[in-house]
Amino acid sequence: MPLDATLREKIAASVEAGFAEQIAFTKRLVRFPSLRGEEHAIQDFVFQELRARGYAMDRFAMDRSAIERHPGGSKFSAAHSDAPIVVGIHRPREEKGRSLILQAHVDVVPAGPEDMWSHPPFEPAVEGDWMFGRGGADMKAGHAANLFAVDALRRIGLQPAATVYVQSVVEEESTGNGALMTHLRGYRADAVLIPEPEDEKLVRANAGVLWFEVEVRGHPVHVRDMGAGANAIDAAYRIVAALRSVEAEWNERRHAVPHFADDPHPINLNIGKIEGGDWASSVPAWCRLDCRIAIYPGTSAAEAAQEIEGAVEAFARADPYLANNPPRVRFNGFFAEGYVLEPGSDAERALAFAHRAATGRELDSFTSPAYLDTRVYALYDRVPALCYGPVSRNIHGFDESVSLASVKRITTAMALFIAEWCGVEPA
Amino acid sequence: MPLDATLREKIAASVEAGFAEQIAFTKRLVRFPSLRGEEHAIQDFVFQELRARGYAMDRFAMDRSAIERHPGGSKFSAAHSDAPIVVGIHRPREEKGRSLILQAHVDVVPAGPEDMWSHPPFEPAVEGDWMFGRGGADMKAGHAANLFAVDALRRIGLQPAATVYVQSVVEEESTGNGALMTHLRGYRADAVLIPEPEDEKLVRANAGVLWFEVEVRGHPVHVRDMGAGANAIDAAYRIVAALRSVEAEWNERRHAVPHFADDPHPINLNIGKIEGGDWASSVPAWCRLDCRIAIYPGTSAAEAAQEIEGAVEAFARADPYLANNPPRVRFNGFFAEGYVLEPGSDAERALAFAHRAATGRELDSFTSPAYLDTRVYALYDRVPALCYGPVSRNIHGFDESVSLASVKRITTAMALFIAEWCGVEPA
Numbered sequence: 001m002p003l004d005a006t007l008r009e010k011i012a013a014s015v016e017a018g019f020a021e022q023i024a025f026t027k028r029l030v031r032f033p034s035l036r037g038e039e040h041a042i043q044d045f046v047f048q049e050l051r052a053r054g055y056a057m058d059r060f061a062m063d064r065s066a067i068e069r070h071p072g073g074s075k076f077s078a079a080h081s082d083a084p085i086v087v088g089i090h091r092p093r094e095e096k097g098r099s100l101i102l103q104a105h106v107d108v109v110p111a112g113p114e115d116m117w118s119h120p121p122f123e124p125a126v127e128g129d130w131m132f133g134r135g136g137a138d139m140k141a142g143h144a145a146n147l148f149a150v151d152a153l154r155r156i157g158l159q160p161a162a163t164v165y166v167q168s169v170v171e172e173e174s175t176g177n178g179a180l181m182t183h184l185r186g187y188r189a190d191a192v193l194i195p196e197p198e199d200e201k202l203v204r205a206n207a208g209v210l211w212f213e214v215e216v217r218g219h220p221v222h223v224r225d226m227g228a229g230a231n232a233i234d235a236a237y238r239i240v241a242a243l244r245s246v247e248a249e250w251n252e253r254r255h256a257v258p259h260f261a262d263d264p265h266p267i268n269l270n271i272g273k274i275e276g277g278d279w280a281s282s283v284p285a286w287c288r289l290d291c292r293i294a295i296y297p298g299t300s301a302a303e304a305a306q307e308i309e310g311a312v313e314a315f316a317r318a319d320p321y322l323a324n325n326p327p328r329v330r331f332n333g334f335f336a337e338g339y340v341l342e343p344g345s346d347a348e349r350a351l352a353f354a355h356r357a358a359t360g361r362e363l364d365s366f367t368s369p370a371y372l373d374t375r376v377y378a379l380y381d382r383v384p385a386l387c388y389g390p391v392s393r394n395i396h397g398f399d400e401s402v403s404l405a406s407v408k409r410i411t412t413a414m415a416l417f418i419a420e421w422c423g424v425e426p427a
Numbered sequence: 428m429p430l431d432a433t434l435r436e437k438i439a440a441s442v443e444a445g446f447a448e449q450i451a452f453t454k455r456l457v458r459f460p461s462l463r464g465e466e467h468a469i470q471d472f473v474f475q476e477l478r479a480r481g482y483a484m485d486r487f488a489m490d491r492s493a494i495e496r497h498p499g500g501s502k503f504s505a506a507h508s509d510a511p512i513v514v515g516i517h518r519p520r521e522e523k524g525r526s527l528i529l530q531a532h533v534d535v536v537p538a539g540p541e542d543m544w545s546h547p548p549f550e551p552a553v554e555g556d557w558m559f560g561r562g563g564a565d566m567k568a569g570h571a572a573n574l575f576a577v578d579a580l581r582r583i584g585l586q587p588a589a590t591v592y593v594q595s596v597v598e599e600e601s602t603g604n605g606a607l608m609t610h611l612r613g614y615r616a617d618a619v620l621i622p623e624p625e626d627e628k629l630v631r632a633n634a635g636v637l638w639f640e641v642e643v644r645g646h647p648v649h650v651r652d653m654g655a656g657a658n659a660i661d662a663a664y665r666i667v668a669a670l671r672s673v674e675a676e677w678n679e680r681r682h683a684v685p686h687f688a689d690d691p692h693p694i695n696l697n698i699g700k701i702e703g704g705d706w707a708s709s710v711p712a713w714c715r716l717d718c719r720i721a722i723y724p725g726t727s728a729a730e731a732a733q734e735i736e737g738a739v740e741a742f743a744r745a746d747p748y749l750a751n752n753p754p755r756v757r758f759n760g761f762f763a764e765g766y767v768l769e770p771g772s773d774a775e776r777a778l779a780f781a782h783r784a785a786t787g788r789e790l791d792s793f794t795s796p797a798y799l800d801t802r803v804y805a806l807y808d809r810v811p812a813l814c815y816g817p818v819s820r821n822i823h824g825f826d827e828s829v830s831l832a833s834v835k836r837i838t839t840a841m842a843l844f845i846a847e848w849c850g851v852e853p854a
Contacts, residue, residue, distance in 0.1 A: 036706075109705075109706065109709050110709065112705055112712040116646075174706075211707045212707075231697070233699075233700075234698065237664055270707065270708065271660050272660075272705070272706050272708060272709055272710070272711055273704035273705060273706055273711065274660050274701050274703045274714070275701065276700065277698075277700035277701060278539055279537055279601075279700055280638045280697065280718060280719040281536065281600060281636075281638070281699060281761075282536050282699055282823045282824075283697055283699070283823070283824075285543065285824075290706060290707040333707060334708075371708075396708070396710070397646060397709075398646060
């Protein structure tokens, strides 16, 4: 029962009418430097904004033991956020349509050296069609779109004719435990939409991700006796080479994995952080690596972790120095499986229709080699989990930016999708 | 005019008589955690101790501009110590003998992870013949020996019959600017003795040392687009490989360098410290390496530095990523030449005699591939600069320790050497 053309026109015009306000709201979100663990202020802001719109509100903490018991729970570390999860609940007058979760995360990745940015990372700036700022694309534009897509219906006197949960989570960039926590809290719906910056495409399949630390300890000596000592930084790099072999082997396996065979390099191992040694003239006694690797859907985090541990152990046994100083592998963040969005769902059909109406183009799908919170809903709720959002540049990099024209298009598509999926009733 | 046997016996007995006090004093020195920049308290202690013994005292600061103008001046950085240099001056009743500088440094290298020590690094512990503690061997045992060798003469009613400067310096482990500052202050003598832990041997030739930092900046991207980004940590390691080629080439040149041809690997490049990236899931945007490399006597620091810069530049030009993001090489510490102690000096003869008398063995000499403050006196004062001191284990490492029996032997040798070199007069 596609929406009639008149209603479509009205919804699109309403998104247009609210768009200046939507951009201003998105900028307010970007101004919060909501790095991991520092999302308290922004979550309070989101709470107030949802409550002001009339949503029933739920705000809750991570339940660490429940998360640790769940197979989709990622590993806690000292850096884990304790900011709350915020859920705004829309209940219709009459429950006629299909319920929906609209989810977004507020946490952002570190900005890196600020002098490499054209604009300060937490002062959003617009140049032409592009809005710059850390987290603007990933995913504060999408976060705002969740609210403003529903607002667009309200502006023309309508509201979803089914329960809609607007979920604002943390920890998407490091564990995915925020999304898991909404599942553990008991929220369920007939479909989920997460407007991550996906270039106006739908994610068909998605890699899981593991985070782990490798620590090497050595016995340093005076550099004059360097041959006798063990340089922990050099040893760490030998381990990196061993991990690159794992990466290469996993990439070879892609041929057997649906949706991943066509990507020449779907599994990326990133050595994201390194620290070692105390100063130039001592052979370094320690070195720590922070690593991130992708895994295929269908491979459990535990299986993959075992393979990594095994590879490091085997390498260390054959290395004269590491054999006596076994490196320690510790999983300290993402411990998450990937998922596949099976084609043919009503939810996807509805989104494809809305996308076509909003953009004039067919909805393409693709395989994403990065972690997505949609995995929680796909794997554990087992409902259609749609990851679809605006065109972006340089997410996680310098000068991260999002196309405002694209944000308008996807907000229109989202409003149309909500109207069709949930149905509408007078507000 | 070797000392007569009776006086030799008396001096040895006097060292023995003061040895318990000497060990207690050495332990007091070790208890000061006199890391770089944190030598204020220990230098004040040394000042008081020298003054209490009747030395005329001079205490002075680094003169940065004078150091920077001098060819032997090493590079300043934010970490450079501003602790004072302390000189105790003994003037004889009658200037009959040859003057002498007794020098030692109080700065120590970092302890590294404390849990890798058998005893806390700044709580000296004695097990059998070994005294443990960071800086105990390098070189607080020698520092104490400077004072107690002269004390041993006083204990039997004698004192040197020539000017003796007892110099307590800082920055030996990072720049050598403390020793250079005593030169710039104008102190000169007919010979210098520095009791570094040299296994009861004399340093015949000594490498110079350079410290430098290499910084790489990259343009990070989301790991999902890793191929497009540049991993600064990976790039830093490609530079390490280029620097290893320089190291290999310099080691090849040893065949043409007197005193270095027999060491299969006299030039050590140490990657002592590394830091890069912000977290696991971002391709790292930056990486910094702290490096230390040795250079042969006769090669100036500036020539060697130019060669390193040239090698990094040439490598970077040929590297697709580094060509667009040229790494920055910055010399930030040691910028020091090596030296050779030419055989045949009276000072060496006197020390050899004293050593034989104290230990019953001939004095061996060797080539040291690590920085030594003796270079200042050898290169710029052009006097015999004797580096000779006790047996040690694991200097710069965990469980650094010094042989107490050896400390007693070298203190005896030093007292005999002072008596012979300076002559003695009634105290």
